Amino acid sequence: NIAEEFAMLDNISGGRFIAGFVRGIGAEYHSTGVNPAESLARFQEAHDLIVRAWTEIGPFEFDGEFYHHKYVNLWPRPFQNPHPPIWVPSQGSAETIAWAAKHRYTYCQTLGAIKTVAGFFNQYREEAEKSGYEASWDQCAWSTTIYVAETDEKAINEARPHIEALQNEFLRMPLEMLLPPGYTSLESYKHIQPEMIGKPQTIESLNDAGVIIIGSPNTVRERLAEYQQLAGFNTALVKTQFGTLPADMTRNNMDAIAEEIFPQMQS
Template identity: 45%
Template sequence: MELYAFHLMPYPNIDPKVREKYSSAWVVYPNSEYDPVLGQHLYDEYLDQLTFADQIGFDAVVVNEHHQNAYGLMPSPNIMASALIGRTTNAKIAILGNGIALRDNPLRVAEEVAMLDVMSGGRVLSGFVRGIGAEYHSMGLDPTRSRSRFFEAHDLIVKAWTEPGPFSWDGENYQFRYVNVWPRPLQQPHPPIFVPSQGSAETLRWAAQHRYPLACTFVPMERLKQFYDQYRQYASEDFGYEAGPEQFGFTSIVYVHPDGEEAAAAELEPHIKYFKERAFTLPLPTFFPPGYTAAESYKTRIEIARELASSGGPTLTAGEPLIGSPEQVGERLERNLAACGAGTLMAQFQVGDMPHDKVMRSMELFGSEVMPFLSKNKVTS
Protein backbone atom coordinates (compact mmCIF):
# COMPACT_ATOMS: atom_id res chain seq x y z
CA MET A 1 0.00 0.00 0.00
CA GLU A 2 1.21 3.49 -0.86
CA LEU A 3 -0.13 6.65 0.74
CA TYR A 4 0.06 9.96 -1.09
CA ALA A 5 -0.92 13.33 0.35
CA PHE A 6 -3.03 15.10 -2.25
CA HIS A 7 -3.66 18.85 -2.28
CA LEU A 8 -5.63 21.24 -4.45
CA MET A 9 -4.52 24.45 -2.73
CA PRO A 10 -7.94 26.07 -3.04
CA TYR A 11 -8.77 29.71 -2.48
CA PRO A 12 -10.80 29.71 0.75
CA ASN A 13 -12.38 33.18 0.57
CA ILE A 14 -14.77 32.93 -2.35
CA ASP A 15 -17.40 35.54 -1.51
CA PRO A 16 -20.83 34.01 -2.12
CA LYS A 17 -22.28 37.40 -3.07
CA VAL A 18 -19.71 37.78 -5.86
CA ARG A 19 -19.70 34.10 -6.75
CA GLU A 20 -23.47 34.02 -7.40
CA LYS A 21 -23.03 36.48 -10.27
CA TYR A 22 -20.90 33.95 -12.16
CA SER A 23 -21.62 30.49 -13.46
CA SER A 24 -18.43 29.09 -11.99
CA ALA A 25 -15.28 29.78 -9.97
CA TRP A 26 -13.40 28.85 -13.14
CA VAL A 27 -12.47 30.87 -16.25
CA VAL A 28 -14.81 33.84 -15.67
CA TYR A 29 -14.61 34.39 -11.89
CA PRO A 30 -12.70 37.70 -11.68
CA ASN A 31 -9.13 37.66 -10.35
CA SER A 32 -9.80 40.95 -8.59
CA GLU A 33 -11.27 38.61 -5.95
CA TYR A 34 -7.81 37.15 -5.29
CA ASP A 35 -5.94 38.72 -2.38
CA PRO A 36 -2.19 38.18 -2.87
CA VAL A 37 -1.41 38.97 0.78
CA LEU A 38 -3.72 36.17 1.85
CA GLY A 39 -2.26 34.18 -1.06
CA GLN A 40 1.24 34.21 0.44
CA HIS A 41 -0.12 33.03 3.76
CA LEU A 42 -2.04 30.21 2.02
CA TYR A 43 0.97 28.97 0.10
CA ASP A 44 2.94 28.85 3.38
CA GLU A 45 0.22 26.85 5.12
CA TYR A 46 -0.41 24.50 2.24
CA LEU A 47 3.29 23.79 1.79
CA ASP A 48 3.58 23.23 5.56
CA GLN A 49 0.79 20.64 5.31
CA LEU A 50 2.53 18.74 2.53
CA THR A 51 5.87 19.01 4.33
CA PHE A 52 4.23 17.52 7.40
CA ALA A 53 2.93 14.66 5.26
CA ASP A 54 6.54 13.82 4.42
CA GLN A 55 7.46 13.92 8.12
CA ILE A 56 4.72 11.49 9.15
CA GLY A 57 5.69 8.99 6.51
CA PHE A 58 3.61 9.60 3.40
CA ASP A 59 5.14 7.99 0.33
CA ALA A 60 4.46 11.00 -1.88
CA VAL A 61 3.08 14.52 -1.89
CA VAL A 62 0.85 15.42 -4.82
CA VAL A 63 0.57 18.68 -6.74
CA ASN A 64 -1.43 19.41 -9.88
CA GLU A 65 -2.15 21.96 -12.60
CA HIS A 66 -5.29 24.08 -13.05
CA HIS A 67 -5.63 27.51 -14.59
CA GLN A 68 -7.57 30.69 -13.97
CA ASN A 69 -9.78 29.58 -11.11
CA ALA A 70 -10.34 29.75 -7.37
CA TYR A 71 -10.53 25.94 -7.10
CA GLY A 72 -6.78 25.37 -7.05
CA LEU A 73 -3.95 27.88 -6.91
CA MET A 74 -1.33 25.84 -8.77
CA PRO A 75 -1.24 26.90 -12.43
CA SER A 76 2.38 25.74 -12.43
CA PRO A 77 2.75 22.47 -10.52
CA ASN A 78 6.48 22.44 -11.23
CA ILE A 79 6.97 25.58 -9.15
CA MET A 80 5.23 23.87 -6.24
CA ALA A 81 7.26 20.73 -6.82
CA SER A 82 10.43 22.79 -6.68
CA ALA A 83 9.36 24.38 -3.39
CA LEU A 84 8.60 20.93 -1.97
CA ILE A 85 11.96 19.44 -2.95
CA GLY A 86 13.75 21.70 -0.48
CA ARG A 87 11.26 21.06 2.32
CA THR A 88 10.90 17.29 2.10
CA THR A 89 13.42 14.48 2.47
CA ASN A 90 11.87 11.10 1.78
CA ALA A 91 8.54 11.59 0.01
CA LYS A 92 8.30 11.40 -3.74
CA ILE A 93 7.10 14.57 -5.41
CA ALA A 94 4.13 13.50 -7.51
CA ILE A 95 3.18 16.02 -10.19
CA LEU A 96 -0.27 14.77 -11.23
CA GLY A 97 0.15 16.17 -13.60
CA ASN A 98 1.61 18.56 -16.05
CA GLY A 99 -0.96 19.61 -18.67
CA ILE A 100 1.33 18.71 -21.53
CA ALA A 101 -1.28 19.31 -24.25
CA LEU A 102 -1.68 22.88 -22.97
CA ARG A 103 1.90 23.81 -23.84
CA ASP A 104 2.87 25.09 -27.23
CA ASN A 105 6.32 23.82 -26.34
CA PRO A 106 6.12 20.46 -24.51
CA LEU A 107 9.90 20.38 -24.33
CA ARG A 108 9.59 22.95 -21.57
CA VAL A 109 7.91 20.21 -19.52
CA ALA A 110 10.67 17.74 -20.43
CA GLU A 111 13.24 20.28 -19.26
CA GLU A 112 11.51 21.28 -16.04
CA VAL A 113 10.66 17.75 -14.91
CA ALA A 114 14.22 16.63 -15.68
CA MET A 115 15.52 19.55 -13.59
CA LEU A 116 13.20 18.59 -10.73
CA ASP A 117 14.25 14.96 -10.96
CA VAL A 118 17.93 15.86 -10.78
CA MET A 119 17.43 18.43 -8.02
CA SER A 120 15.41 15.98 -5.91
CA GLY A 121 17.80 13.08 -6.34
CA GLY A 122 15.25 11.12 -8.37
CA ARG A 123 12.14 11.68 -6.26
CA VAL A 124 9.84 12.88 -9.04
CA LEU A 125 6.72 11.07 -10.26
CA SER A 126 5.64 12.65 -13.51
CA GLY A 127 1.93 12.69 -14.28
CA PHE A 128 0.75 13.83 -17.68
CA VAL A 129 -2.72 15.24 -18.21
CA ARG A 130 -4.65 16.55 -21.18
CA GLY A 131 -6.19 19.25 -18.97
CA ILE A 132 -9.91 19.48 -18.29
CA GLY A 133 -12.11 21.45 -20.67
CA ALA A 134 -11.93 24.61 -18.57
CA GLU A 135 -8.20 24.85 -19.27
CA TYR A 136 -8.92 25.09 -23.01
CA HIS A 137 -11.10 28.12 -22.39
CA SER A 138 -8.45 29.64 -20.13
CA MET A 139 -5.52 28.94 -22.43
CA GLY A 140 -7.24 29.86 -25.70
CA LEU A 141 -6.59 26.40 -27.11
CA ASP A 142 -8.79 24.52 -29.58
CA PRO A 143 -10.18 21.54 -27.64
CA THR A 144 -10.65 19.50 -30.83
CA ARG A 145 -6.84 19.15 -30.95
CA SER A 146 -6.46 18.20 -27.29
CA ARG A 147 -6.17 14.42 -27.67
CA SER A 148 -3.84 14.61 -30.62
CA ARG A 149 -1.65 17.15 -28.81
CA PHE A 150 -1.64 15.08 -25.61
CA PHE A 151 -0.46 11.89 -27.29
CA GLU A 152 2.12 13.65 -29.43
CA ALA A 153 3.48 15.74 -26.53
CA HIS A 154 3.81 12.53 -24.50
CA ASP A 155 5.72 10.76 -27.28
CA LEU A 156 7.98 13.76 -27.73
CA ILE A 157 8.79 14.18 -24.02
CA VAL A 158 9.51 10.48 -23.51
CA LYS A 159 11.75 10.42 -26.57
CA ALA A 160 13.52 13.58 -25.39
CA TRP A 161 14.21 11.85 -22.05
CA THR A 162 15.30 8.51 -23.42
CA GLU A 163 17.01 8.95 -26.79
CA PRO A 164 20.29 10.74 -27.39
CA GLY A 165 19.93 14.24 -28.83
CA PRO A 166 19.95 16.14 -30.92
CA PHE A 167 17.20 14.64 -33.03
CA SER A 168 14.50 16.35 -35.04
CA TRP A 169 10.73 16.09 -34.51
CA ASP A 170 8.23 16.71 -37.28
CA GLY A 171 4.77 15.97 -35.89
CA GLU A 172 1.21 16.95 -36.58
CA ASN A 173 1.19 19.48 -33.74
CA TYR A 174 4.84 20.10 -32.85
CA GLN A 175 7.92 20.63 -34.95
CA PHE A 176 11.49 21.01 -33.72
CA ARG A 177 14.67 20.95 -35.76
CA TYR A 178 16.71 20.25 -32.63
CA VAL A 179 15.55 18.23 -29.65
CA ASN A 180 18.41 17.97 -27.20
CA VAL A 181 17.10 18.42 -23.68
CA TRP A 182 19.60 19.36 -20.97
CA PRO A 183 19.54 18.21 -18.22
CA ARG A 184 18.39 14.61 -18.64
CA PRO A 185 16.38 13.02 -15.80
CA LEU A 186 18.20 11.16 -13.03
CA GLN A 187 15.77 8.21 -12.87
CA GLN A 188 16.28 5.75 -15.72
CA PRO A 189 14.90 5.38 -18.24
CA HIS A 190 12.78 8.33 -17.02
CA PRO A 191 10.66 9.40 -14.01
CA PRO A 192 7.62 7.13 -13.57
CA ILE A 193 4.68 8.41 -15.58
CA PHE A 194 1.18 8.53 -14.08
CA VAL A 195 -2.04 9.18 -15.97
CA PRO A 196 -5.14 10.65 -14.39
CA SER A 197 -8.26 9.46 -16.18
CA GLN A 198 -11.98 10.14 -16.36
CA GLY A 199 -12.37 6.65 -17.77
CA SER A 200 -12.55 7.02 -21.54
CA ALA A 201 -11.82 3.68 -23.22
CA GLU A 202 -9.12 5.23 -25.39
CA THR A 203 -7.17 6.60 -22.41
CA LEU A 204 -7.57 3.40 -20.38
CA ARG A 205 -6.22 1.28 -23.20
CA TRP A 206 -3.36 3.66 -23.87
CA ALA A 207 -2.38 3.73 -20.18
CA ALA A 208 -2.58 -0.06 -19.97
CA GLN A 209 -0.41 -0.35 -23.07
CA HIS A 210 2.32 1.78 -21.47
CA ARG A 211 1.78 0.28 -17.99
CA TYR A 212 1.19 3.76 -16.61
CA PRO A 213 -0.56 3.80 -13.24
CA LEU A 214 -4.01 5.40 -13.27
CA ALA A 215 -4.65 8.18 -10.77
CA CYS A 216 -8.37 8.94 -10.52
CA THR A 217 -9.72 12.07 -8.88
CA PHE A 218 -13.24 12.26 -7.41
CA VAL A 219 -14.48 9.09 -9.07
CA PRO A 220 -17.13 7.06 -7.17
CA MET A 221 -16.28 3.45 -6.24
CA GLU A 222 -18.62 1.83 -8.77
CA ARG A 223 -17.00 3.68 -11.66
CA LEU A 224 -13.49 3.08 -10.26
CA LYS A 225 -14.15 -0.65 -10.37
CA GLN A 226 -15.32 -0.37 -13.99
CA PHE A 227 -12.26 1.68 -15.02
CA TYR A 228 -9.79 -0.64 -13.27
CA ASP A 229 -11.46 -3.80 -14.60
CA GLN A 230 -11.34 -2.35 -18.09
CA TYR A 231 -7.65 -1.47 -17.66
CA ARG A 232 -6.85 -4.96 -16.30
CA GLN A 233 -8.68 -6.50 -19.23
CA TYR A 234 -6.71 -4.46 -21.78
CA ALA A 235 -3.49 -5.36 -19.95
CA SER A 236 -4.10 -9.10 -19.98
CA GLU A 237 -5.90 -9.48 -23.32
CA ASP A 238 -4.14 -6.91 -25.51
CA PHE A 239 -0.75 -6.47 -23.88
CA GLY A 240 -0.05 -9.80 -22.21
CA TYR A 241 0.49 -8.88 -18.58
CA GLU A 242 -1.43 -8.80 -15.31
CA ALA A 243 -1.90 -5.28 -13.93
CA GLY A 244 -1.13 -5.19 -10.19
CA PRO A 245 -2.51 -2.92 -7.46
CA GLU A 246 0.50 -0.59 -7.81
CA GLN A 247 -1.06 0.53 -11.11
CA PHE A 248 -4.20 1.93 -9.50
CA GLY A 249 -4.67 4.94 -7.26
CA PHE A 250 -7.53 7.25 -6.36
CA THR A 251 -8.30 10.29 -4.27
CA SER A 252 -10.40 10.41 -1.18
CA ILE A 253 -11.12 13.10 1.38
CA VAL A 254 -9.74 12.07 4.80
CA TYR A 255 -10.78 13.62 8.07
CA VAL A 256 -9.69 12.03 11.34
CA HIS A 257 -11.28 13.05 14.62
CA PRO A 258 -10.75 11.55 18.09
CA ASP A 259 -14.51 11.43 18.76
CA GLY A 260 -15.43 9.34 15.75
CA GLU A 261 -17.50 9.64 12.62
CA GLU A 262 -20.35 11.84 13.77
CA ALA A 263 -18.10 14.52 15.22
CA ALA A 264 -15.79 14.33 12.20
CA ALA A 265 -18.61 14.63 9.69
CA ALA A 266 -20.13 17.61 11.50
CA GLU A 267 -16.81 19.47 11.45
CA LEU A 268 -16.10 18.59 7.85
CA GLU A 269 -19.53 19.37 6.43
CA PRO A 270 -19.23 23.17 5.93
CA HIS A 271 -15.94 22.75 4.09
CA ILE A 272 -17.37 20.11 1.77
CA LYS A 273 -20.29 22.41 1.13
CA TYR A 274 -17.93 25.31 0.35
CA PHE A 275 -15.89 23.10 -1.96
CA LYS A 276 -18.85 21.72 -3.89
CA GLU A 277 -20.95 24.85 -4.13
CA ARG A 278 -18.41 27.62 -4.49
CA ALA A 279 -15.19 26.11 -5.84
CA PHE A 280 -15.92 22.97 -7.82
CA THR A 281 -19.04 23.75 -9.87
CA LEU A 282 -18.28 23.47 -13.57
CA PRO A 283 -21.05 24.17 -16.09
CA LEU A 284 -21.07 21.52 -18.81
CA PRO A 285 -19.79 23.86 -21.59
CA THR A 286 -16.88 24.86 -19.34
CA PHE A 287 -16.06 21.27 -18.32
CA PHE A 288 -16.72 19.77 -21.76
CA PRO A 289 -16.38 22.44 -24.44
CA PRO A 290 -17.32 21.49 -28.00
CA GLY A 291 -14.83 19.05 -29.47
CA TYR A 292 -13.14 18.11 -26.18
CA THR A 293 -14.40 14.53 -26.56
CA ALA A 294 -16.05 12.41 -29.22
CA ALA A 295 -19.82 12.77 -29.59
CA GLU A 296 -20.43 9.40 -27.89
CA SER A 297 -18.42 10.48 -24.83
CA TYR A 298 -20.39 13.72 -24.69
CA LYS A 299 -23.60 11.72 -24.47
CA THR A 300 -22.08 9.82 -21.52
CA ARG A 301 -21.21 13.16 -19.91
CA ILE A 302 -24.84 14.25 -20.25
CA GLU A 303 -25.88 11.06 -18.43
CA ILE A 304 -23.32 11.67 -15.68
CA ALA A 305 -24.39 15.32 -15.34
CA ARG A 306 -28.00 14.20 -14.93
CA GLU A 307 -26.97 11.57 -12.34
CA LEU A 308 -24.98 14.14 -10.38
CA ALA A 309 -27.81 16.64 -10.44
CA SER A 310 -30.17 14.11 -8.91
CA SER A 311 -27.62 12.75 -6.37
CA GLY A 312 -26.43 16.09 -4.98
CA GLY A 313 -23.11 16.63 -6.68
CA PRO A 314 -19.78 14.93 -7.10
CA THR A 315 -18.57 12.11 -4.87
CA LEU A 316 -15.51 13.19 -2.96
CA THR A 317 -14.95 9.81 -1.31
CA ALA A 318 -14.71 6.60 -3.27
CA GLY A 319 -16.29 3.84 -1.20
CA GLU A 320 -16.69 4.11 2.57
CA PRO A 321 -16.05 7.66 3.81
CA LEU A 322 -12.62 8.06 5.39
CA ILE A 323 -14.13 10.27 8.03
CA GLY A 324 -14.05 9.29 11.69
CA SER A 325 -11.81 7.90 14.42
CA PRO A 326 -8.31 6.71 13.52
CA GLU A 327 -9.43 3.10 13.70
CA GLN A 328 -12.50 3.69 11.49
CA VAL A 329 -10.42 5.53 8.92
CA GLY A 330 -7.69 2.89 8.92
CA GLU A 331 -10.07 -0.04 8.48
CA ARG A 332 -12.13 1.64 5.80
CA LEU A 333 -9.07 2.79 3.92
CA GLU A 334 -7.88 -0.81 3.67
CA ARG A 335 -11.32 -2.04 2.66
CA ASN A 336 -11.70 0.66 -0.02
CA LEU A 337 -8.37 -0.21 -1.61
CA ALA A 338 -9.18 -3.91 -1.50
CA ALA A 339 -12.66 -3.34 -2.96
CA CYS A 340 -11.27 -2.13 -6.27
CA GLY A 341 -7.82 -3.73 -6.20
CA ALA A 342 -5.96 -0.43 -5.91
CA GLY A 343 -2.59 0.00 -4.23
CA THR A 344 -2.44 3.76 -3.75
CA LEU A 345 -4.67 6.04 -1.72
CA MET A 346 -4.29 9.75 -2.42
CA ALA A 347 -5.55 11.35 0.77
CA GLN A 348 -6.90 14.86 0.60
CA PHE A 349 -6.81 16.38 4.10
CA GLN A 350 -7.47 20.02 3.27
CA VAL A 351 -10.90 20.65 1.73
CA GLY A 352 -12.34 23.92 0.46
CA ASP A 353 -12.02 26.55 3.16
CA MET A 354 -10.82 24.22 5.93
CA PRO A 355 -8.43 26.19 8.15
CA HIS A 356 -4.85 25.15 8.80
CA ASP A 357 -5.30 24.06 12.44
CA LYS A 358 -8.10 21.64 11.55
CA VAL A 359 -6.05 20.15 8.74
CA MET A 360 -3.01 19.73 10.94
CA ARG A 361 -4.97 18.14 13.80
CA SER A 362 -6.45 15.58 11.41
CA MET A 363 -3.06 14.90 9.85
CA GLU A 364 -1.39 14.54 13.24
CA LEU A 365 -3.94 11.92 14.25
CA PHE A 366 -3.45 10.19 10.94
CA GLY A 367 0.30 10.12 11.53
CA SER A 368 0.22 9.03 15.17
CA GLU A 369 -2.65 6.54 15.05
CA VAL A 370 -3.65 5.55 11.52
CA MET A 371 -0.15 5.11 10.13
CA PRO A 372 0.94 2.63 12.87
CA PHE A 373 -2.33 0.73 12.40
CA LEU A 374 -1.74 0.45 8.68
CA SER A 375 1.92 -0.54 8.95
CA LYS A 376 1.08 -3.19 11.55
CA ASN A 377 -1.38 -4.70 9.09
CA LYS A 378 1.13 -4.32 6.27
CA VAL A 379 3.51 -6.63 8.15
CA THR A 380 0.89 -9.26 8.88
CA SER A 381 -0.70 -9.24 5.43
Protein backbone atom coordinates in the same frame (compact mmCIF):
# COMPACT_ATOMS: atom_id res chain seq x y z
CA ASN B 1 10.02 23.09 -20.60
CA ILE B 2 8.06 20.29 -18.91
CA ALA B 3 10.67 17.69 -19.88
CA GLU B 4 13.47 19.83 -18.42
CA GLU B 5 11.58 20.80 -15.26
CA PHE B 6 10.56 17.21 -14.54
CA ALA B 7 14.13 15.99 -15.15
CA MET B 8 15.45 18.68 -12.81
CA LEU B 9 12.99 17.67 -10.08
CA ASP B 10 13.96 14.04 -10.56
CA ASN B 11 17.60 14.96 -9.91
CA ILE B 12 16.84 17.24 -6.96
CA SER B 13 14.76 14.48 -5.32
CA GLY B 14 17.38 11.81 -5.96
CA GLY B 15 15.09 9.75 -8.16
CA ARG B 16 11.90 10.02 -6.12
CA PHE B 17 9.96 12.02 -8.70
CA ILE B 18 6.74 10.72 -10.28
CA ALA B 19 5.63 12.42 -13.49
CA GLY B 20 1.91 13.11 -13.76
CA PHE B 21 0.52 13.49 -17.28
CA VAL B 22 -2.89 15.18 -17.10
CA ARG B 23 -5.18 16.33 -19.92
CA GLY B 24 -7.21 18.65 -17.72
CA ILE B 25 -10.80 19.72 -18.42
CA GLY B 26 -12.45 21.65 -21.21
CA ALA B 27 -12.54 24.94 -19.32
CA GLU B 28 -8.74 25.01 -19.17
CA TYR B 29 -8.55 24.84 -22.97
CA HIS B 30 -11.07 27.67 -23.32
CA SER B 31 -9.00 29.88 -21.03
CA THR B 32 -5.84 29.37 -23.12
CA GLY B 33 -7.50 29.69 -26.52
CA VAL B 34 -6.84 26.08 -27.54
CA ASN B 35 -9.47 24.02 -29.36
CA PRO B 36 -10.59 21.38 -26.81
CA ALA B 37 -11.32 18.96 -29.65
CA GLU B 38 -7.55 18.75 -30.16
CA SER B 39 -6.96 17.84 -26.51
CA LEU B 40 -6.25 14.14 -26.84
CA ALA B 41 -4.02 14.46 -29.91
CA ARG B 42 -2.06 17.33 -28.34
CA PHE B 43 -1.68 15.42 -25.09
CA GLN B 44 -0.38 12.28 -26.77
CA GLU B 45 2.03 14.18 -29.00
CA ALA B 46 3.36 16.15 -26.03
CA HIS B 47 3.89 12.86 -24.21
CA ASP B 48 5.84 11.45 -27.15
CA LEU B 49 8.07 14.53 -27.27
CA ILE B 50 8.75 14.55 -23.52
CA VAL B 51 9.57 10.85 -23.31
CA ARG B 52 11.79 11.06 -26.37
CA ALA B 53 13.63 14.04 -24.84
CA TRP B 54 14.17 12.02 -21.67
CA THR B 55 15.42 8.88 -23.40
CA GLU B 56 17.19 9.97 -26.59
CA ILE B 57 20.58 11.65 -26.54
CA GLY B 58 20.19 14.87 -28.51
CA PRO B 59 20.24 16.99 -30.38
CA PHE B 60 17.30 15.89 -32.48
CA GLU B 61 14.53 17.60 -34.43
CA PHE B 62 10.86 17.12 -33.57
CA ASP B 63 8.28 18.02 -36.20
CA GLY B 64 4.82 16.94 -35.08
CA GLU B 65 1.32 18.13 -35.84
CA PHE B 66 1.25 20.56 -32.93
CA TYR B 67 4.83 20.87 -31.65
CA HIS B 68 7.81 21.86 -33.77
CA HIS B 69 11.35 22.06 -32.42
CA LYS B 70 14.44 22.27 -34.60
CA TYR B 71 16.78 21.51 -31.73
CA VAL B 72 15.97 19.29 -28.74
CA ASN B 73 18.86 18.49 -26.42
CA LEU B 74 17.69 17.95 -22.86
CA TRP B 75 19.81 18.88 -19.86
CA PRO B 76 19.86 17.59 -17.20
CA ARG B 77 19.06 13.99 -18.01
CA PRO B 78 16.54 12.31 -15.66
CA PHE B 79 18.01 10.70 -12.56
CA GLN B 80 15.87 7.58 -13.03
CA ASN B 81 16.56 5.31 -15.97
CA PRO B 82 15.08 5.45 -18.53
CA HIS B 83 12.83 8.14 -17.03
CA PRO B 84 10.62 8.86 -13.99
CA PRO B 85 7.56 6.64 -13.58
CA ILE B 86 4.51 8.12 -15.28
CA TRP B 87 1.06 8.33 -13.73
CA VAL B 88 -2.06 9.19 -15.72
CA PRO B 89 -4.91 10.70 -13.67
CA SER B 90 -8.44 10.75 -15.08
CA GLN B 91 -12.07 11.03 -14.09
CA GLY B 92 -12.78 7.91 -16.13
CA SER B 93 -12.21 8.78 -19.78
CA ALA B 94 -12.36 5.55 -21.79
CA GLU B 95 -9.63 6.64 -24.17
CA THR B 96 -7.36 7.78 -21.34
CA ILE B 97 -7.76 4.46 -19.52
CA ALA B 98 -6.96 2.53 -22.70
CA TRP B 99 -3.94 4.73 -23.45
CA ALA B 100 -2.55 4.40 -19.92
CA ALA B 101 -2.93 0.61 -20.00
CA LYS B 102 -1.29 0.38 -23.43
CA HIS B 103 1.79 2.20 -22.10
CA ARG B 104 1.72 0.30 -18.78
CA TYR B 105 1.48 3.57 -16.87
CA THR B 106 -0.11 3.78 -13.44
CA TYR B 107 -3.74 4.85 -13.79
CA CYS B 108 -4.92 7.23 -11.05
CA GLN B 109 -8.68 7.58 -10.66
CA THR B 110 -9.85 10.99 -9.43
CA LEU B 111 -13.31 11.55 -7.96
CA GLY B 112 -16.15 9.05 -8.19
CA ALA B 113 -17.93 6.69 -5.83
CA ILE B 114 -15.82 3.70 -4.85
CA LYS B 115 -17.95 1.24 -6.84
CA THR B 116 -17.45 3.44 -9.89
CA VAL B 117 -13.73 3.56 -9.17
CA ALA B 118 -13.65 -0.24 -9.02
CA GLY B 119 -15.33 -0.36 -12.43
CA PHE B 120 -12.73 1.94 -13.97
CA PHE B 121 -9.89 -0.13 -12.49
CA ASN B 122 -11.46 -3.27 -13.96
CA GLN B 123 -11.66 -1.48 -17.30
CA TYR B 124 -7.95 -0.67 -17.01
CA ARG B 125 -7.17 -4.33 -16.28
CA GLU B 126 -9.21 -5.40 -19.30
CA GLU B 127 -7.30 -2.98 -21.51
CA ALA B 128 -4.03 -4.32 -20.10
CA GLU B 129 -5.06 -7.84 -21.10
CA LYS B 130 -5.63 -6.58 -24.65
CA SER B 131 -2.02 -5.36 -24.60
CA GLY B 132 -0.79 -8.77 -23.49
CA TYR B 133 -0.10 -8.36 -19.79
CA GLU B 134 -1.80 -8.56 -16.39
CA ALA B 135 -2.03 -5.24 -14.57
CA SER B 136 -0.99 -5.33 -10.93
CA TRP B 137 -2.56 -3.44 -8.05
CA ASP B 138 0.55 -1.23 -8.10
CA GLN B 139 -0.63 0.15 -11.44
CA CYS B 140 -3.90 1.41 -9.96
CA ALA B 141 -4.01 4.47 -7.69
CA TRP B 142 -6.98 6.22 -6.11
CA SER B 143 -7.03 9.94 -5.41
CA THR B 144 -9.45 10.67 -2.58
CA THR B 145 -10.16 13.09 0.25
CA ILE B 146 -9.64 11.96 3.84
CA TYR B 147 -10.44 13.85 7.03
CA VAL B 148 -9.83 12.42 10.51
CA ALA B 149 -11.07 13.57 13.92
CA GLU B 150 -11.56 11.91 17.30
CA THR B 151 -15.09 10.68 16.47
CA ASP B 152 -17.16 10.19 13.32
CA GLU B 153 -19.56 12.93 14.39
CA LYS B 154 -16.80 15.45 15.02
CA ALA B 155 -15.12 14.66 11.71
CA ILE B 156 -18.38 15.13 9.79
CA ASN B 157 -19.22 18.39 11.55
CA GLU B 158 -15.74 19.86 11.09
CA ALA B 159 -15.37 18.88 7.45
CA ARG B 160 -18.94 19.62 6.31
CA PRO B 161 -18.74 23.28 5.21
CA HIS B 162 -15.39 22.82 3.52
CA ILE B 163 -16.11 19.62 1.56
CA GLU B 164 -19.58 20.81 0.53
CA ALA B 165 -18.12 24.11 -0.68
CA LEU B 166 -15.59 22.19 -2.76
CA GLN B 167 -18.10 19.75 -4.21
CA ASN B 168 -21.06 22.06 -4.77
CA GLU B 169 -19.36 25.35 -5.58
CA PHE B 170 -15.74 25.01 -6.67
CA LEU B 171 -15.88 21.82 -8.77
CA ARG B 172 -19.35 22.16 -10.25
CA MET B 173 -19.64 23.68 -13.71
CA PRO B 174 -21.87 23.44 -16.80
CA LEU B 175 -21.32 20.33 -18.88
CA GLU B 176 -20.31 22.39 -21.91
CA MET B 177 -17.44 23.83 -19.87
CA LEU B 178 -16.41 20.57 -18.22
CA LEU B 179 -16.57 18.46 -21.38
CA PRO B 180 -17.14 20.65 -24.46
CA PRO B 181 -18.12 19.02 -27.77
CA GLY B 182 -15.24 17.10 -29.28
CA TYR B 183 -13.19 17.04 -26.09
CA THR B 184 -13.91 13.40 -25.32
CA SER B 185 -15.53 10.39 -26.95
CA LEU B 186 -19.20 9.46 -26.82
CA GLU B 187 -18.21 6.40 -24.79
CA SER B 188 -16.60 8.60 -22.15
CA TYR B 189 -19.71 10.77 -21.91
CA LYS B 190 -21.50 7.73 -20.50
CA HIS B 191 -19.19 7.80 -17.49
CA ILE B 192 -19.57 11.44 -16.49
CA GLN B 193 -19.37 11.63 -12.72
CA PRO B 194 -22.75 12.74 -11.28
CA GLU B 195 -20.84 14.42 -8.46
CA MET B 196 -19.61 16.96 -11.03
CA ILE B 197 -22.87 17.92 -12.76
CA GLY B 198 -25.79 16.50 -10.75
CA LYS B 199 -27.70 17.85 -7.80
CA PRO B 200 -25.80 19.30 -4.82
CA GLN B 201 -24.17 16.69 -2.59
CA THR B 202 -24.09 16.48 1.20
CA ILE B 203 -21.08 15.25 3.10
CA GLU B 204 -23.17 12.24 4.19
CA SER B 205 -24.01 11.24 0.61
CA LEU B 206 -20.40 11.61 -0.49
CA ASN B 207 -19.10 9.68 2.52
CA ASP B 208 -21.67 6.89 2.20
CA ALA B 209 -20.87 6.43 -1.50
CA GLY B 210 -17.14 6.27 -0.87
CA VAL B 211 -16.30 9.42 -2.82
CA ILE B 212 -14.53 10.63 0.33
CA ILE B 213 -13.53 9.06 3.66
CA ILE B 214 -14.47 11.12 6.70
CA GLY B 215 -14.47 9.78 10.26
CA SER B 216 -12.59 8.61 13.30
CA PRO B 217 -9.21 6.87 12.89
CA ASN B 218 -10.83 3.46 13.21
CA THR B 219 -13.55 4.28 10.67
CA VAL B 220 -11.07 5.66 8.17
CA ARG B 221 -8.75 2.65 8.52
CA GLU B 222 -11.63 0.19 8.07
CA ARG B 223 -13.05 1.96 5.03
CA LEU B 224 -9.70 2.43 3.35
CA ALA B 225 -8.92 -1.28 3.78
CA GLU B 226 -12.41 -2.23 2.55
CA TYR B 227 -12.17 0.01 -0.50
CA GLN B 228 -8.70 -1.27 -1.35
CA GLN B 229 -10.00 -4.83 -1.51
CA LEU B 230 -13.11 -3.80 -3.43
CA ALA B 231 -11.34 -1.81 -6.13
CA GLY B 232 -7.90 -3.45 -6.20
CA PHE B 233 -5.31 -0.70 -5.75
CA ASN B 234 -2.11 -0.30 -3.73
CA THR B 235 -1.70 3.48 -3.63
CA ALA B 236 -3.98 6.16 -2.20
CA LEU B 237 -3.18 9.72 -3.23
CA VAL B 238 -4.73 11.54 -0.28
CA LYS B 239 -6.03 15.10 -0.37
CA THR B 240 -5.70 16.42 3.17
CA GLN B 241 -6.80 19.97 2.37
CA PHE B 242 -10.05 20.59 0.52
CA GLY B 243 -12.36 23.47 -0.24
CA THR B 244 -12.14 26.14 2.43
CA LEU B 245 -10.42 23.99 5.09
CA PRO B 246 -8.06 26.38 6.96
CA ALA B 247 -4.36 25.78 7.53
CA ASP B 248 -4.58 24.75 11.20
CA MET B 249 -7.26 22.12 10.51
CA THR B 250 -5.27 20.89 7.52
CA ARG B 251 -2.15 20.41 9.63
CA ASN B 252 -4.16 18.57 12.30
CA ASN B 253 -5.61 16.34 9.62
CA MET B 254 -2.18 15.61 8.15
CA ASP B 255 -0.82 14.74 11.59
CA ALA B 256 -3.75 12.42 12.33
CA ILE B 257 -3.39 10.61 9.02
CA ALA B 258 0.39 10.28 9.41
CA GLU B 259 0.17 9.03 13.00
CA GLU B 260 -3.05 7.02 13.12
CA ILE B 261 -3.84 5.84 9.59
CA PHE B 262 -0.80 5.17 7.42
CA PRO B 263 1.40 3.27 9.91
CA GLN B 264 -1.35 0.70 10.50
CA MET B 265 -2.20 0.46 6.79
CA GLN B 266 1.43 -0.06 5.82
CA SER B 267 1.88 -2.82 8.37
